[in-house]
Amino acid sequence: MIGRLNHVAIAVPDLEAGIAQYRDVLGAKVSEPQDEPDHGVTVVFVELPNTKIELLYPLGDNSPIKGFLEKNASGGIHHVCYEVDDILAARDKLQASGARVLGDGEPKIGAHGKPVLFLHPKDFNGTLVELEQV
Amino acid sequence: MIGRLNHVAIAVPDLEAGIAQYRDVLGAKVSEPQDEPDHGVTVVFVELPNTKIELLYPLGDNSPIKGFLEKNASGGIHHVCYEVDDILAARDKLQASGARVLGDGEPKIGAHGKPVLFLHPKDFNGTLVELEQV
Numbered sequence: 001m002i003g004r005l006n007h008v009a010i011a012v013p014d015l016e017a018g019i020a021q022y023r024d025v026l027g028a029k030v031s032e033p034q035d036e037p038d039h040g041v042t043v044v045f046v047e048l049p050n051t052k053i054e055l056l057y058p059l060g061d062n063s064p065i066k067g068f069l070e071k072n073a074s075g076g077i078h079h080v081c082y083e084v085d086d087i088l089a090a091r092d093k094l095q096a097s098g099a100r101v102l103g104d105g106e107p108k109i110g111a112h113g114k115p116v117l118f119l120h121p122k123d124f125n126g127t128l129v130e131l132e133q134v
Numbered sequence: 135m136i137g138r139l140n141h142v143a144i145a146v147p148d149l150e151a152g153i154a155q156y157r158d159v160l161g162a163k164v165s166e167p168q169d170e171p172d173h174g175v176t177v178v179f180v181e182l183p184n185t186k187i188e189l190l191y192p193l194g195d196n197s198p199i200k201g202f203l204e205k206n207a208s209g210g211i212h213h214v215c216y217e218v219d220d221i222l223a224a225r226d227k228l229q230a231s232g233a234r235v236l237g238d239g240e241p242k243i244g245a246h247g248k249p250v251l252f253l254h255p256k257d258f259n260g261t262l263v264e265l266e267q268v
Contacts, residue, residue, distance in 0.1 A: 002162055003182070005184060010261055011259075048139050049138050051185055053214075072260050074255065077260075080187075080211065097159045125144050125155070127210060
């Protein structure tokens with residue numbers, strides 16, 4: 001059912017410092033920061049040969065990663081995103097197994113313009129899992 | 135400098151339950167558990183088309199993930215591993231930038247039989263980063 005690892009999202013307390021580490025020290029290709037006001041984050045894409053790292057920085061007062069950074073002052077890995085072909089089929093199978101889908105259970109349009117869902121970390125080894133239909 | 139994302143490691147409090155979720159619910163290809171006594175973990179490889187998820191479970195009394203699971207009872211993402219061509223050159227560049235390498239700074243042979251180093255999470259956005267020479 002799941003396909004590629006689409007990305008690993010890392011919340012950072014200092015976006016410029018995070019960019020400098022990945023671009024200048026690790027030598028990775030790093031995008032310009034993109035504001036995603038609908039998602040309350042500014043995102044920088046670190047392009048690796050096989051997947052992406054997304055650096056997330058809070059945007060606006062209701063950013064979903066504000067609380068995470070209050071608890072994790074140095075930043076931290078926020079979520080992993082797995083690709084699926086059919087997000088509704090994936091949701092139904094997960095819910096039948098007892099896994100909780102966050103929010104109202106309906107896919108939303110994510111930061112890449114594609115339908116996404118998030119699974120409750122307590123049902124998934126303490127890991128916030130995003131599913132993205134590709 | 136960095137290449138592929140080699141794997142994302144997730145510490146799990148219940149290995150059988152973690153295997154069942156990835157294999158039976160998410161439909162991923164999952165290896166048999168492998169004991170790695172030198173590293174204090176039992177590892178299960180979840181093979182995705184572009185990278186791997188490694189489920190880590192403590193092995194022995196001095197497992198390096200025992201403390202992590204005491205702090206994170208549901209489990210959680212433990213580290214990410216980036217591939218490098220030359221681990222000594224990578225280390226020197228990182229140290230010159232002020233990033234601390236864990237332990238004595240010398241590469242060890244990791245769970246895949248290749249030289250690895252770990253970077254201090256506080257110097258890397260709260261993320262434990264493993265570098266593996268491939």
